Amino acid sequence: MDATLILHLILWPPLIGFLINGLFGNSIPKWAVSIIACLGPLTSFTGTVLAYKFLSGPAHDIPLYTWFIVEGSAKINFGFYIDHLAIIMLFVVTGVGSLIHAYSTGYMHDDKGYSRFMAYMNLFLFSMLLLVLGSNLVVLFAGWEGVGLCSFLLIGFWFENKEYNKAAAKAFIMNRIGDLGFLVAIFLIINKFGGIEFTSIHETLMEEGQLNDPQIALICLMLFLGVCGKSAQIPLFTWLPDAMAGPTPVSALIHAATMVTAGIYLIARMYFLFDYSPLSLNVIAITGCITALIAATIALKQNDIKKILAYSTVSQLGYMAVALGVGSYISAVFHLMTHAFFKALLFLGAGSVIHGLHGEQDISKMGGLKSKMKWTYAVMLIGTLAIVGCPPFAGFFSKDEILASVYSKNFWYFLVLAFASVFTAWYMFRLLFATFHGQFRGSEVKFEKVHESSYSMVIPLIVLALFSMFGGFAGLPELTGGEHNLYKFLVQTIAQTRFKVSHLFEYSLWGITIVALISIAYLTYRKYATSSKVVFESGNSLVSKIILNKFYLDELYLILFVNPLKKTGSWIINQFEYGVIDRLIRIPDTLIESSSIALKNLQSGKLSWYLLSTAVSILLIVLVFIYR
Amino acid sequence: MQNLFYILSGLTIFAAIMVIISKHPIRSILFLVFTFFLISAHYVLLNAQFLALVNVVVYAGAIMVLFLFVVMFLNLNQDIERFKSWIPLSAAAISGACLFLVFFSAFRTSVLASHENTGGYQQGLVENLGEVLYRDYLFPMEICSILFLVAMIGVVLLGRKERVEPIKNLVP
Amino acid sequence: MSDLIFKLIFISVIFGLSLFIAMYSTYAERKLAAFLQDRLGPNRAGPFGILQPLADGIKLFFKEEFIPKASDRWLFIMGPGFFMITALMTSAVIPFAPDLPWNGQIFSMQAADLNVGILYLFGVVSLGVYGILIGGWASNNKFSLLGAIRAASQNISYELAMGLSIVSLIMVSSSLSLRDIVEQQNGWHWNVLYQPLGFLIFIICAFAETNRAPFDLPECETELVGGYHTEFSSMKLGFYLFAEYINMFVSSAVLATLYFGGYQFPFISSMDPGLTKTLLGAAVMFGKIFFFIFLFIWIRWTLPRFRYDQLMNLGWKVLIPLAVLNIILTGAFILFKS
């Protein structure tokens, strides 16, 4: 099959869906909106399957047309690039995207902005596809900005609420900081390599690249700044928990499965560049470690079901970053894929719970929902087991692979990650037991109203649960004797050597994992599967206070950046804007005003005045002619 | 002969000044008629007898009668010239005087072509004028008649009292 | 120099003659009216009442001089004066007799031979309105003003038809000088034979211009008390009345000059220039003038007065189109003949 045709089949349907729903969404019936909205991702998914089936061999480069030319150095195509990494990402994006779209038709059905919501979702999907398929950094950046925009729109979807708008703005601004780094990186790349296509950069690098080149290191660090913004790494991660203001499908699609992984995808895409800069790889690894640990720690004390999942996402992104940092790119992509499955599942499950409880998000007011929401409970259980790394669920294999690869490179990173995964297990079991076991902690009336969600929501959950259960088998470890299919597939794109660990370590890791999980599950069950509300209340100790307040990071940013900026801004607006610029602008303004008043008086309507002015002008003309 | 010219000129200027300083419009009109007579006398001195009489007929006999008519009809006995302020008056006077001085000095110092009066002094006679008018200025003459027609229609329209009833739709 | 002295003498003679004829026109008017109405008329002052005009004049002189308080004093006095002056000015261009050769000099029996004489006539006639308007307005009286405005609009209206009828006459004579026009009419070539329609229009207009019946609306007693001279008394009233008769005399002279050959009579061309010819010419001229004065008076006591709208209709809708038609016919005729 023709690669261009497939590209068109994948790329454009969501945009068409967006245009139809965005322009005419209010004037067509809801069922039509649903169908149009779901058809886009489904068509894209079909295209992805076709691409997987029919596009054999190396990558396909499809330059559609020349977008613009940087005078003297680079020609920038509006071009696309389909390779193995892209196909994996496409599967994640379109597959999970389609399921979440289907889920949204149920979840958002009664919202008054339904068609707007579906249009935004389609636009997001289109942007994400642009990001994944772009053949150069500029097209990728376009998609990168597109998803940022959609993220902003969807976080602030319920724009009547001021807090939500603030959260949306926060996400947007945090992303801007990262995007600045990304842009600088793009300029530097154009400057250094004279081209922006991935393939051309790769070739140039192969020919002239030097290890530890400071310019490359700078480029990599700048790119990583962008990644920090988009993928919520340590300095810039605070927007992600706040982004839970958006509707739950948004959290699932954007802030768990697809958009936040864009950074990971970018580094995997540019791995050849990072390979030349060990320094930046170390920075990435350290950042990832700290992110994973801190986010997991904060998640321990959260009571909001979506916030817990959000911090968990940050933590898991930290895992991926560490995997990238130790050069194990394929492991990172593997974890990205499984994480997309189970995190989407968990978010959607949480959404189902929230839906069933009519908007309640606090787990301290839940409990005992197992009997009421059987399907939800089942899928949440699967999701939890997957994320905590219980064999043989998806998370086990990917996490195990990351841990093993990190262990093979640096023991301290491994130790941090191990701690983080213990914390992960703790807060996930806490969430599960507090929500579904024990007694309901709200009023009886409320409990009566709890109901299972509709099929349009449950069926995507079940599909995602299946993926969470069996997705891990794409990359079986060497120990089991199975084949690591994903590695075989991806290594055609990402030339990376497989790490080596001893079998003894592998076995001990598995054993420790299982023992730890069982003990943690027992402890959390005893602690949280009760009907007491007290356990959710925060302690007064210093540590719990710090954790509860998210290490005071927001406050720190407030003091360090926001307040000085605000003060500077208000100084500028008061002193410079009103004092200098306004006065400068007023000068022509007053000039024009006074002159127009004078001119207006010229046309007074009085005949005598007209006659006089005629006489004076004749006098002037005559004088000019005489004394010329 | 020279004295006659200067006496006439002095009278003309005096009458013209009286036109603009008379308080009453009727007096102004009468002084204006007098001015026109004096100008006609100048025409006679310049051997333009036809124009002199046409001036009397047109200006004194027709135009000024119209003015007189209007003033009498509107009954403008009351003095409407409320003195307002010196500024517009002095501005008018000064600008007028400046322009006058400019013109006056320009004419005083102007060098005119010598009298190459070869056509005799008969150019003011009716035969001569008629010949020139109908030979060289026939077209403007015809245009003048159209001008009169237009002016006549305009005046009739302006002076009409009743509004024309809108044409009723005759077709049932 | 003798030329100038003769001019002065001649002008005084014409002046006196106009006044005298006007004076006795009043007498004639009354006598004729009496005759037409089968009564005696003035017969006390002198034989057949022949001193009656003098008596009237003396009476007017000695009447009380009255100037209304609210009137404009100077204009009130100026009005009749102006009217009188314009009436007397007209006779300056009329040739009363053939030239008189005397002592090797030729004396013209015309105060001023303007080469635009007809225009002069016309101009002076158009000025006649001022006297009426000023007098009527200065009286500060509604009836006077209405009378004055009526007179003015009547005069202006009929001036147009008059002017147009003169245009056709000029086309025939191809001169504006009255003397030339008279000279052209020697023998029986009177203009009335070539311009009968023009003559008719002209004479109607002459009646209207002099405010004589049947066009005496400006002073129509039944409607406007006394017309524009309601407030006038004494000699000022005398001026107005008297000027009308002068106007009548001048109109008759103009009529005779323009249409009836002036001083021309048959066989005049066979006579030598001399005193006899001049006197005979003058006699013929005055005979014609008296005939027209008689016509004026006859019509006054015969025809009833027009209504105002009838007057305006006649002027604008009958006489002006007729005059224009006359011009076209004359032009066509001249073109055809050449």
Next chain:
Amino acid sequence: MNTIPELIRTVPLQHYLVLSTCLFFIGMIGVLVRRNIIIVFMCIEIMLNAVNLLMVSVSAYRGEASGQIMVLFIMAVAAAEVSVGLAIIVMMYKNLKTTNIDLFNQLKG
């Protein structure tokens, strides 16, 4: 009538120019100073007549008839102008009950 050319020999043309200029500016100052629109209109007539006088004098001095023809046209235009202008003044008087030029202040956008 024969004495007329003598005048042209004894009085220079400049004097006629000055005379007509004087008349013109008397008219102009009248236009600027007076407030009664009828008087203003009359002053315009004075200005027109000043120009006429100038034209006739130049025509006479140069022995050319064109100037006098121009005067004829000016008179024709003046007659038309006066009739229309007076009609307008009468209508304005009917509407505004005044002839004060300062109260005619509708001529503006």
